[in-house]
Amino acid sequence: MPRITVKKNTVFESYVIYPAVHHRLKSFNFTSNALANQEKYCTDSFENVNIVVSKVKAGGSYDEIFHSLMQDQACNTIPISHSLVSQLLHRFKDDWKSALGVFKWAESHKTYTPLSDSYETMLDILGKMKQMEKMMSLVEQMNRHHLVTIGGIAKVMRRLCGAGKWEDAVIVFDDLHRFGLEKNTESMNLLLDTLCKENKVEQARKIFLELKSHIPPSAHTFNIFVHSWCKVKRVDEAHWTIQEMKGYGYSPSVITYSTIIKSYCRQSNFSKAYKMLDEMQAQNCPPNVVTFTTIMCYLTKNDDFNEALRIPEKMKLFGCKPDTLFYSTLIHTLAKAGRVQEAVDVFEVKMPSVGVLPNTSSYNTMIAMFCHHGLDQEAINVLKSLQGSQLCRPDIRSFNPLLKMCFRKGKTDVLLGVLVDEIVTPDNSSQYPYML
Incomplete structure (x- = not known):
């Protein structure tokens, strides 16, 4: 199959890697004793995550972070697991230096080798932070461990396109055979979709015209x-x-x-x-x-x-x-048209009569309508109904119109007091802490 024509050479660079061996997590037996062990494991895992996080110095280079963790006695006693690495990468998802330093520290342990999804998370972090050279080098490292998947390639192509390097994304597609992956309909669609999502539809069309005689479209x-x-x-x-x-x-x-x-x-x-x-x-x-x-x-x-x-x-x-x-949507339309009673009839009569159950959005539409027309008690009644529903729960949009109406009407002493009583209840005070 011919390569796609792009004016680029290569996007892969060398990268220092740390050898490791493959590791498999042991599954838990969920007996009564095992459940207690599982709970203790989760607690220990959370504590271990906090220990590592506390040792990471913000602003340092990833090599400094790596060496700091390697030399730390507390960190060296922590058992490395896939769960631990996953939680750490999530903690540092917006800090590529810390994430990469922690990742290198984890993979340097002889008893642990990252799984494909941990590598892919790291790829995504580097790509999001526009560290393209390091991202592509990590792909090469994954390839040496035979851990490159089509999902990982999809992340790489998406991040390259997002950084304006769509030609590099095409080169990655052209090199799929080096990773033991096929140029087929699935991978072609991933490339085309990635390009199109970055508004490179004309470029995607040209590539499709080159490929369609070799790869059947779906x-x-x-x-x-x-x-x-x-x-x-x-x-x-x-x-x-x-x-x-x-x-x-x-x-x-x-x-x-x-x-x-x-x-x-x-x-x-x-x-x-x-x-x-x-x-x-x-x-x-x-x-x-x-x-x-x-x-x-x-x-x-x-x-x-x-x-x-x-x-x-x-x-x-x-x-x-x-x-x-x-x-x-119909209720919203009737509300904007000023046909409040018809909207109420749809909500209270029509929907139940045809067996269509309301969701949080339905309730929120009713609350917003009543608030817009200054019907504060009716809005609060709908909120009470939503809070008593067995089908759905209030969200932030349930309260916003009511709070705005409180201040608009200047009823912060009476109406806001009623609203706070509705928010702060034994059932939902922990669910809406940001409202207080």
Whole structure:
């Protein structure tokens, strides 16, 4: 298979590695005694993490951190495990020097060799912090241990593209054979998707044209392009991609069509969105509830409430049943249109009558509506109902409208007191500590 044409040489550099042997974690027997041992293990593990963290000096180089840990007596008595390394890397996910120093310290122990996912976490940390040379050197180190996976390569390509080095991402794809991986439909799609997510859709298209005679595309390949062309507001190319997709024997899915419909809605071109609904029906690919929810949402954003409120009837014509998200959007539309009682009827009557259960978002929409219209007691009643629900729990968005209304109305002495009583209860005082 020919290599993809890019004007680059290589992205791999040499890197100092520390030898280690493979290690497997022992599984626990979950008997009553083993559960106690497991609890003690977790406590010990947490303490060990804190010991290592306390020994890491912020601002030092990764080599200084490595040598400091190697020379520390307390650290050298800690048993190295995959769990310990995973927790440490999570602690230092935004500090690549500390993460790399700790990682090198862990892998230097003869009784421990990092697993693939620990290496991949380290790759992601280095890539996120734009340490590309070190990231690529770590890939080489993984390759020597035969630990490179397609998941790790996906992370590397994504970070390279995110740093503006899309040509290097292509070179990594070209070198897959060196890691014992295949250039196939899956890996090609990973590359194309990575490029497209960084708005390099034209470059992705050129690469696809080079590869398609050697690697068969899948339906997902074309959906990547449909989504990406729509993202950069080139809907005509998305339509051409659908025709190309059909030429390969793949039928566009409801997701494919709905992506284009969403793009038209973003442009407020609802006439074309409706035409696409008819095309879907003609292609025996009827729209689903997500399609109609999207249209109604964008009509509401355009303040076209009358047209938005016709969507439920249009949906019936297509034999599509509403779900919780659809009803939440409908309530929001009615609220913005000032039709408060109709919104209440949807929430209290319509949804229960068809067996659609509300979620936290549904309750939050009702709370926001009542707050917007100055109906403070009704909003608090909905919050109480949400707190008593067996199905869902309040979140930060449940309280924000109420708190804003308190200050807007100047009722911080009475209304805020009631609200604090609702927040600070034995059941949820620990759940919302940030509210106090």
